[in-house]
Amino acid sequence: MLITARCLVKNKSSCSYWGICRLSCVTSTDKSQVRSRRIQGLDAEQRRARRREQILAAAFDLIAADGYVNTAIEQICQTAFVGNKAFYELFDSKEDCYLALLAQQSERAQEMVATALSESSGTREEIVAAVIGAFAHSMVDDPRVAKVTFGEASGISAKVEQQRRVNRRWAAQFLETLWHEKGFVPPEGIGIDLHALAVSAIGGLFETVADWLHTDAGATGDIDVLIRDLTTFIEIVHLGLAAAVDRSGR
Numbered sequence: 001m002l003i004t005a006r007c008l009v010k011n012k013s014s015c016s017y018w019g020i021c022r023l024s025c026v027t028s029t030d031k032s033q034v035r036s037r038r039i040q041g042l043d044a045e046q047r048r049a050r051r052r053e054q055i056l057a058a059a060f061d062l063i064a065a066d067g068y069v070n071t072a073i074e075q076i077c078q079t080a081f082v083g084n085k086a087f088y089e090l091f092d093s094k095e096d097c098y099l100a101l102l103a104q105q106s107e108r109a110q111e112m113v114a115t116a117l118s119e120s121s122g123t124r125e126e127i128v129a130a131v132i133g134a135f136a137h138s139m140v141d142d143p144r145v146a147k148v149t150f151g152e153a154s155g156i157s158a159k160v161e162q163q164r165r166v167n168r169r170w171a172a173q174f175l176e177t178l179w180h181e182k183g184f185v186p187p188e189g190i191g192i193d194l195h196a197l198a199v200s201a202i203g204g205l206f207e208t209v210a211d212w213l214h215t216d217a218g219a220t221g222d223i224d225v226l227i228r229d230l231t232t233f234i235e236i237v238h239l240g241l242a243a244a245v246d247r248s249g250r
Contacts, residue, residue, distance in 0.1 A: 052090050054080040056101050064144035068098060068152045095156070099163055105149050106167045109138035110174075117178065124182040128238075131178070132230050139209055140223045150210045168206065172198040184241055190248040201237045208233055 058079035062071040073094050077087050091097040116134030120127045139146040153164050176198040179185050185194065208229050212218045217225035 048090070051080075051082050051086050052100075054082060055087060055090060055097065056104060059097050059101050060105075060144060060148060063098070063101070063152055064147045068094075068156055073097075095159060098156070099159060102149060102153065102160070102163050102167075105145055106170075109135070109145075109149075110170060112138040113174065124184065127182060128178070128234060129231060132234060133227055135205070136209075136223055136227045136230060140221060140226060143221055146209055146213055146218075150206065151213050154210075168199065168202050171202040171206075175201060179241070184238060185245060190244050192244060197237075197241070201234065204233055204237070205230055 055076060058076045059071070062075055062079060071094070073084065073087060076094075076097070077084050087097075091100065113131055113134050116130050117127070120130035139150070153160055155161075172195060176194050179194065179198070180187070209226065212226045212229065215225075216222075
């Protein structure tokens with residue numbers, strides 16, 4: 001228990017009966033309650049999480065509109081209605097903020113594609129079409145997504161490139177798993193490095209999106225053209241895969 005006292009005394013050595021003593025006691029429980037007070041119904045951690053979302057939302061808008069290079073931390077803070085101090089409490093730099101934004105958008109796209117696979121049925125071609133459609137929609141339904149994740153990510157820094165590689169490896173593993181589960185290749189394999197092939201196929205799909213952004217169809221958000229191009233590309237990959245299966249005799 002912490003006790004504070006204020007005494008008004010006649011002399012400096014003691015407090016006499018006629019002195020005035022005021023004691024106030026603040027227990028550790030009381031201090032904890034002060035620290036954990038709620039503002040607008042939110043505790044400290046919830047307010048921190050909300051500030052983080054505000055900053056990421058502002059960065060998303062600005063980078064999509066003006067590009068990574070032309071977006072300053074001060075602009076992000078002004079748009080998010082937070083101070084620079086709040087920004088640096090959450091992110092070390094603009095690069096760090098962008099990495100968090102990339103991870104957020106990647107997780108969203110991954111969830112959409114995985115959900116499409118789990119909920120799809122029919123022939124394996126119909127399942128692939130459903131997955132390709134979900135991937136395209138994850139990039140295009142909000143035009144900012146493709147601009148931020150494909151239009152800006154290349155060449156920013158080594159850390160950003162590493163995050164792009166992480167995203168591609170996840171997508172390649174997803175595609176390789178689909179090939180096995182849907183019977184595109186036999187369980188025993190076909191004598192080639194399927195993971196390397198999946199990485200190359202994902203690179204082609206991602207570059208198709210990046211190129212689409214710079215076409216008239218991309219400018220108008222014509223998702224049908226993107227789905228057509230993505231589907232054509234993966235169908236050709238699968239024709240080559242089927243030829244490899246036949247050649248292996250398995």
